Amino acid sequence: MKEFDLIIIGGGRASNLAVTAGKLGKKVALIEKSTLGGTCPNRGCVPSKLLIGYAHVANAIKESKRHFIDSSINNIDVEKIFEETNNYISKIDPRYESRFNENVEIFRGIGSFISNNVIKVNEEELTAPQIVIATGTKPIRAGHEKAWTSDDIFPLKGKVPKSITIVGAGFIACELASFFSAIGIKTKLLVRSQRILGNEDKEISSIFKKEFSKSVDIKFDTTIQNIEYVNDKFELILDSKSEGIVEHTSDALLYATGRKSNTGSLHLENTIIETDERGFIKRNELFETAAKGVYVVGDASGKHMLQHAAAYEVNHLGKILLEDCKEPLKFKYMPHSVFTEPEVTSVGITEQKAQEENIEYVTTTTNWLASAKAMSTRLKYPVTKFIINPKNYEILGCHMIGPESSTMMHQVLAIMHLDNDIRHLKEMLYIHPALSEALLPAAVQAVKEIERYQSSF
Ligand SMILES: Cc1cc2nc3c(=O)[nH]c(=O)nc-3n(C[C@H](O)[C@H](O)[C@H](O)COP(=O)(O)OP(=O)(O)OC[C@H]3O[C@@H](n4cnc5c(N)ncnc54)[C@H](O)[C@@H]3O)c2cc1C
Numbered sequence: 333m334k335e336f337d338l339i340i341i342g343g344g345r346a347s348n349l350a351v352t353a354g355k356l357g358k359k360v361a362l363i364e365k366s367t368l369g370g371t372c373p374n375r376g377c378v379p380s381k382l383l384i385g386y387a388h389v390a391n392a393i394k395e396s397k398r399h400f401i402d403s404s405i406n407n408i409d410v411e412k413i414f415e416e417t418n419n420y421i422s423k424i425d426p427r428y429e430s431r432f433n434e435n436v437e438i439f440r441g442i443g444s445f446i447s448n449n450v451i452k453v454n455e456e457e458l459t460a461p462q463i464v465i466a467t468g469t470k471p472i473r474a475g476h477e478k479a480w481t482s483d484d485i486f487p488l489k490g491k492v493p494k495s496i497t498i499v500g501a502g503f504i505a506c507e508l509a510s511f512f513s514a515i516g517i518k519t520k521l522l523v524r525s526q527r528i529l530g531n532e533d534k535e536i537s538s539i540f541k542k543e544f545s546k547s548v549d550i551k552f553d554t555t556i557q558n559i560e561y562v563n564d565k566f567e568l569i570l571d572s573k574s575e576g577i578v579e580h581t582s583d584a585l586l587y588a589t590g591r592k593s594n595t596g597s598l599h600l601e602n603t604i605i606e607t608d609e610r611g612f613i614k615r616n617e618l619f620e621t622a623a624k625g626v627y628v629v630g631d632a633s634g635k636h637m638l639q640h641a642a643a644y645e646v647n648h649l650g651k652i653l654l655e656d657c658k659e660p661l662k663f664k665y666m667p668h669s670v671f672t673e674p675e676v677t678s679v680g681i682t683e684q685k686a687q688e689e690n691i692e693y694v695t696t697t698t699n700w701l702a703s704a705k706a707m708s709t710r711l712k713y714p715v716t717k718f719i720i721n722p723k724n725y726e727i728l729g730c731h732m733i734g735p736e737s738s739t740m741m742h743q744v745l746a747i748m749h750l751d752n753d754i755r756h757l758k759e760m761l762y763i764h765p766a767l768s769e770a771l772l773p774a775a776v777q778a779v780k781e782i783e784r785y786q787s788s789f
Contacts, residue, residue, distance in 0.1 A: 336361045336460040338653065339451055341443035341598070344370020345630050345642040346466030347428055349650050354435040356654055361460065362436055363443035363453050365597070368428035371468055371631075372639040375486035379417050380507055384671050386413050387514035391547065391673055394514075398710050408515050410492045418487035444599040448623040461625050462653055465605075465613060466646070467598065468631040469591040475499070476559045479566070479585040482508065493517060493583035497568065499556065500588035501528045503670040506544065508588060510672040513548045520580065521550045522570070528552075529670060533682035533731040535697060539713050540733060543674045559585070591637060610634055617660035619649050627653070636666050665748050669738035674713065677737035679745060680729035686719055694722045694781045698774035700734055704765030709735055716740075716774040718754065722785040725753045736767055743768055754778050 336359045340346045343364030350362045367374045386408075396403045429438065441454040451458045471481035482504055495518035498509045505521060506529060513519040528544065529537045544550070553573035560567040566585045570578050593611030600607065605621045606614045612634025619627045629649050630642030644661065651657035667679035686693040700706035700714040714734025721728055730744045747756045757775035762768060 333450070333457045333459055334361070335359075336437075336458060338462045338464065339363070339443075339458055339460040340464045340466060341451065342370065342464075342466035342468060342630075342632070343368040343428065343438075344372065344466060344468050345639065345646045346464055347431070348643065349464065349466075349646050349653075350436050351431050351433075352650050353654060354433045357435060358654070360432075360436045361439060361451075361458050362432070363439045363441065363451070365440070365442045367425040368438070369424040370466075372642075373424045374421055375483050377639050379421055379486045380482070380504070380511075381671055382417050382420060383413070383511040384507060387511045388673070390514040390516070394547075405516070410515055410517065413515065414488045414492055421487045442597050444597055445602045445605075446599075448603045448605075449625060463626045464649065464653075465595075465598065465621070465626065465628040465632050466630045466642075467594045469634075469637060470594045472587070472590045472592050474585070474587040475556060476561065476566070476585060478561045479559070479587055481587055485586070495519070495582045496584040496586060497522060497566065497580065497582040498586045498588060500590075501525070501530060502588065502590065503529065503668075503672075505588035506548075506670060506672045508586065509548045509550075510544075514673075518582075519549060520582065521548055522554045522556065523550055523552045524555055526552050529676060532670075532676060532678055533717060533729070534684055535717060536676060536678070536715075536731045536733050539715065540670075540672075540674060540676055543713055543733075544672060547673065591631070593634060594632065608634065618652055618658070619645065636663070638666065638668055641666055665745070667741055667745055669741070671738065673735075674711075674733050675735060675737045676731075676733050677741040678729070678731045679741060679748065680727065681719055682729060682731065683717075683719055686728065691728065692722060693719050693728060694778070694785045695719050696774065696777045696781045698770075698777045700767075700770035702773045703767055703770040705767040706734070706770045711735070714770070716771060718774060718778040720754055720778050720782055722782045725755055725779070725782060727752055727754050734770075740768055740771065743771060754782070 338353050338358050339361045340350050341363045343362050350360045353360045393403050393405050439453045443451050443453045446452050449459055471483055474481050496512050497520045498505050499522045501523045509519055509521040528541050551572055555571050556568055557571045558569040566582045568580045570580050603623050605623050613628040613632055615621050615628045619629055621628055629645040631637050648661040665680045669677040683695055697715050697717040717731040719729035727748055758779050762772050
């Protein structure tokens, strides 16, 4: 049996912890069954956003008429786009491997529990007083053996399809549909209901639906009744509320219908570690599972499923394990963005959540047109929606739709992080006429609304 100070199962975000612990002289075992770096740089955030970059350029050309400029795209070298992206991905594993010092031993294989504190990998048995589970999630399986999930396009093996059908209504489905459609691949997005980006505030998702439908062919209220794979093509029978039963053919079929727990290979049945009804590992406030000394961080806990959340957790777990920190990490406000066109960014609760939970709130929705930089985009739909506690001016939620909303939101996040009071956003100095200046009238309107609410009592 090999003994370590720390065993980490899953070399995604938790590889940062291996680097830090190794530097502090701890003997670390890092177990990874696939490529080091995990989902984010290999088959998630980074490659998908690299693709979105190409989509932005293509869309800018396509939309140039809005700016009275007549331009057209001569050719898009889609093979080259994927070659570049595949190239980026191929460098991730060696780049991560080079980050570890001699104290970190990497085990390439599936880690599983033999008991609460013994791990098996490739017929070797390892033990440590501290074990971290950071095994992430996996995509929900595609509806046909030849169909893809997002894992199958990063890296893309084989030919780039000429047409693609994407199933799903969440951020991964929308981002990929946005990309494929922008670069000229015939794209159809199949959505089971009338709602798309259903976790967003309803007001924002309905603006999104209207605008996104202008650039992506979306079939709402549509399900797949049958799939045949004939002569390298998918022959689908679709059941659509508006058109009834229709046939549809596509070179590729991609399912982006969500991600699920990845704990199957861990053999948790050999431990006292508990999982919830969705199979995600339960933990206490200090990330510790039911088994003493065994922790879980990142997507494996099923909490946020976001890279920045996983990185924040791993960083805090480092403080708990290496600096004896006893404080829990409080995620009161978890932001996220959808990097489509339009771009959607959100933090905190939606108006629907406030209503469901009987939370006292006021809300305002303000367009961005007060900012000249926003005006120069010649887009009318961008808005900022605030959900505010009228008693103490606390920002409970902020939802934006518009170009660079992910960047704009950081201003709100800074206030929420330091001293959560919307009045700071009203009183601070803005650079004129930056895009962010659009937040000034939004804050002014929100404060007015709070004062109107307060004076009504
Ligand atoms: C297409 C796509 C786009 C995304 N875009 C964004 C985005 O824009 N912004 C954002 O914040 N998030 C995004 N995400 C989510 C983000 O990638 C994840 O939240 C993040 O990677 C989670 O990190 P993690 O370390 O918890 O898990 P992972 O990065 O998934 O790492 C888990 C690792 O554990 C390994 N593993 C699993 N089981 C075992 C085992 N038994 N033994 C050994 N190794 C094992 C896996 O191979 C993997 O390398 C995206 C995800 C996808 C799929």
